[in-house]
Amino acid sequence: MKTRSPIVSVLGHVDHGKTTLLDNIRGSTIAAKEAGGITQHIGATEIPMDVISSICGEFLERMSINEKLPGLFFIDTPGHEAFTTLRKRGGSLADLAILILDVNEGFKPQTYEALNILKSSKTPFVVAANKIDKIPGWKSVENASFTESMKQQDSDIVFKLDQKLYEIVGTLHEEGFESERFDRISNFASQITIVPISAMSGEGLTELLTMLLGLAYQYLREQLQIEENSPAEGTVLEVKEEKGLGLTIDTIIYDGLLNKDDRIMMLTKDNKVISTKIRSLLKPKPLEEIRESKTMFENTDEIVAAAGVKIVAPHVDDVVAGSPLKVANANDEKVEDELLSEVDNIRIQTNDIGIIVKADTLGSLEALVNILDQKDIPIKSAEIGDISRRDIINASIMYEEDKKYGVVVGFNVNILPSAEEELNNQEIKVFQDKVIYQLTEDYLDWVNTAKERQKEQRLASIIRPSKIRIIPKLVFRHSKPAIAGVEIMSGIIQRGVTLINEKGNVVGKVESMEDNGENLSKASRGSQVAMAISDAVFEKDFEEGDVLYVDMSERNFLAIEEEFDSKLLDDERHTMDELKEIKQQSEDPNWGVINTDWSELDTLDEDEYED
Numbered sequence: 001m002k003t004r005s006p007i008v009s010v011l012g013h014v015d016h017g018k019t020t021l022l023d024n025i026r027g028s029t030i031a032a033k034e035a036g037g038i039t040q041h042i043g044a045t046e047i048p049m050d051v052i053s054s055i056c057g058e059f060l061e062r063m064s065i066n067e068k069l070p071g072l073f074f075i076d077t078p079g080h081e082a083f084t085t086l087r088k089r090g091g092s093l094a095d096l097a098i099l100i101l102d103v104n105e106g107f108k109p110q111t112y113e114a115l116n117i118l119k120s121s122k123t124p125f126v127v128a129a130n131k132i133d134k135i136p137g138w139k140s141v142e143n144a145s146f147t148e149s150m151k152q153q154d155s156d157i158v159f160k161l162d163q164k165l166y167e168i169v170g171t172l173h174e175e176g177f178e179s180e181r182f183d184r185i186s187n188f189a190s191q192i193t194i195v196p197i198s199a200m201s202g203e204g205l206t207e208l209l210t211m212l213l214g215l216a217y218q219y220l221r222e223q224l225q226i227e228e229n230s231p232a233e234g235t236v237l238e239v240k241e242e243k244g245l246g247l248t249i250d251t252i253i254y255d256g257l258l259n260k261d262d263r264i265m266m267l268t269k270d271n272k273v274i275s276t277k278i279r280s281l282l283k284p285k286p287l288e289e290i291r292e293s294k295t296m297f298e299n300t301d302e303i304v305a306a307a308g309v310k311i312v313a314p315h316v317d318d319v320v321a322g323s324p325l326k327v328a329n330a331n332d333e334k335v336e337d338e339l340l341s342e343v344d345n346i347r348i349q350t351n352d353i354g355i356i357v358k359a360d361t362l363g364s365l366e367a368l369v370n371i372l373d374q375k376d377i378p379i380k381s382a383e384i385g386d387i388s389r390r391d392i393i394n395a396s397i398m399y400e401e402d403k404k405y406g407v408v409v410g411f412n413v414n415i416l417p418s419a420e421e422e423l424n425n426q427e428i429k430v431f432q433d434k435v436i437y438q439l440t441e442d443y444l445d446w447v448n449t450a451k452e453r454q455k456e457q458r459l460a461s462i463i464r465p466s467k468i469r470i471i472p473k474l475v476f477r478h479s480k481p482a483i484a485g486v487e488i489m490s491g492i493i494q495r496g497v498t499l500i501n502e503k504g505n506v507v508g509k510v511e512s513m514e515d516n517g518e519n520l521s522k523a524s525r526g527s528q529v530a531m532a533i534s535d536a537v538f539e540k541d542f543e544e545g546d547v548l549y550v551d552m553s554e555r556n557f558l559a560i561e562e563e564f565d566s567k568l569l570d571d572e573r574h575t576m577d578e579l580k581e582i583k584q585q586s587e588d589p590n591w592g593v594i595n596t597d598w599s600e601l602d603t604l605d606e607d608e609y610e611d
């Protein structure tokens, strides 16, 4: 058994300093020029313990961290795309994370998203409150520890920093985490550590590295024990064309040993297992040698975890980023099952009706599906890869079922040309983003807007509860059509509606309305108009002073009760009740009682979803 270095990822919102932090960690450790120096891996950088202790010595002692770890292994690709891609059985490949944020800006969408991902992967993390040097009045002390740098600052600046830190503490609290500045923490097991840093000037990096080691000692002792001679296990970071080498795969090996003669097995985009024989194992050449030679890599015979290595091997075209990698043995089937079962862990619960989901890697697909699940958005299918013509066609089948599911949601993927073409023929909506959380928000916003619009359209097309009174001594014509002066007592009368009397008998249709010689298509409460009622005969169908109601179907009535009750005026509400009573007495004692099959209501009007 040996102890490997903990694997560390840096996550955070764009421009908050992930890359600068990684560069500075490498830079300042190179500058330290200690024995051993740093080890450059493919896709990762390892800082050995002696380098760390030469930088952090005093702090390590104070935290009583005894040096048993070989070092810290930083994944070079920052951001949560890399974090989610790099997974291993049962969780994230990263053992630890730094959640970085700009102390002046606080939490941003990707900060929340990163926090959610850390939460669901249960990865221990430290918060780096970056860019303290940008606080107005801050006096930067290059590469000083935060503790030393603090001594140089005026008290009002320290106060300002604390204010900003407490905002972060507050937000973390809302998100379910207790946290504190690292030097005020009372309980490392229950509180998240916040370290104020400047990735630019290097201030605070000492404490940041110390706190990471502290986390490793606290949480990872067992996890970091590996069997030195067992077959390697790893994760594919990227499939990459390399000049003179063809397609290569960059992998992070987190357990065991990989030999240049090994045969390895991995997953393809369509969930198949491929087996391929390694041609060569490559690691980066030391910087000074690259200058003299053409190639950036050098061959190695074997590597031991944790390590980042470039593998040259045939048939890797379809290998998917995020795939697990295993060494084949005498029993290929067993290894194959193991590989497939790793994907089974994230096998997605799909529904008969739902949206189409695409993402670039296994890990990002998993993260996206998790968030969609949390929001109860049903998924028809979820796959890795660019948006294809087939996806659009599948979405259009969903569109037929329910327009809100005629949707493709793509994370970090492109739309293939054939799919673009198909999109022109279909009313399918495609959502694309590089922020998972943004994708789900955008989709839900769109659904809600469409629902609101649909509701408004339905309201416009619905007959509102209305009644009129025939004004005495103002009947101008007795029949064909009957014409009388009427007062609108409630609601809005539209031309064409049918009028009934208080017994529920049909009186006639509103053929036209006039006010002061002007023709009206509708008239609302309070107005008096001359109304022509076709098929009605005065003194047979109606009398002076009669109150008449606008007839409506039971379905119309129930739609109002169910959806628009809140939009009715008091007088309309009252008219509804009167109408219900008339209908119950004249037609059916259960008329307008809510026990109808609601699905019928959906067909009342066409749904409307637009761009």
Ligand code: GDP
Binding pocket: 012, 013, 014, 015, 016, 017, 018, 019, 020, 021, 078, 130, 131, 132, 133, 134, 197, 198, 199, 200, 201
């Ligand atoms: P990323 O998108 O998270 O990788 O962010 P970068 O590392 O690329 O940083 C974004 C910008 O912020 C760059 O212009 C950096 O120079 C700047 N930056 C990063 N860290 C600091 C810092 O500590 N102080 C200051 N003043 N600028 C910083």
